[in-house]
Amino acid sequence: MDETSNSLPSPKEELSLHRRLVDLDPTAPMDLAVTYLTPLIDWLSTSYKTDRDDLRNEAAGQAICDLSKEPSIYDPNRGKTLFGFLRTSAKRDLQNLLAKEERHNKNREFVELSSIDGKYSRGADGDPSVAAENREEAGIALRKILPVVREGLSEVEKRVLDLILDGEKKTSVFAQACGISDLPKDEQEKEVKRLKGKVNKRIERARQDHG
């Protein structure tokens, strides 16, 4: 998107919006998001090639949130427009998210499928207890079935799957990821158990069908 697009505010309007953020106008973060979120996502789409729409959206949202919380990170006197600043910030956030994702995926290469208890856990790179050929086999098996497992899972269930693959054990972490951390502990445990059971069943079924 061109910076001079008619849909974007004029420099004077940008300054005014930034001033409202600095002055802690409670409605200013909303105006910032309404004005810039979609243009930022559009700009990332055209200037940064990735098929991860979710990461693009997250990066744009992060840039908006960061500026809302700390408006002093933008200095209008440096000559950059507010949208230009947000683009730089969102691009950096997207690069960080993609790098993190890449690291995450590399780790998954070493996910091992335990034939003993039928559960997945991540084998540490170089862990002598996990033979290299087993890790490789497990990686191949997982790559084959993961898309099938993910298919049809809700967003929350996908997060649960990711945590299972990461070897996460703590209920509190699952509860946080599922957005139920405000529920009483026993209800959190019940819900997390239910979700993990559902995801594990899906893994087992995919294993049998495609593994």
Add this chain to the structure above:
Amino acid sequence: MDSHLQHLAKRVEEDSFFLACPLRLYATSEGLDDEKLATALGCSQEILLLVRLCRTPRAEPAQFREDIDRIVARFNVNAAILREAVRRGQSIIRMRKKPAGEKGTLLAARDGQEKQEPTDKEGGGP
């Protein structure tokens, strides 16, 4: 409704900087879905989405009133409900932050706030 804004509003529900957070906690405590919360606030769900993306009012009483007034003036939502929702949400957030065994309950927190706040004027919602 703008799906990007909806996604952002959902994401910041865990972030107490944004109104989405105390509003969600209030809605959960009252058993309200989005539609019912919007009805309680006297606004449409589209407006509720925008309200969620506002900054949470500051805690200090004078600033709290000022911030609530600005949000009410902008969106014409019910001031009394918004005030109650934010106070309730903030109380829950504070309770969560307190270590176990430390003094403080939702009721105590709310009692304290009621003492600080002057008599409510009625909201601007329909």
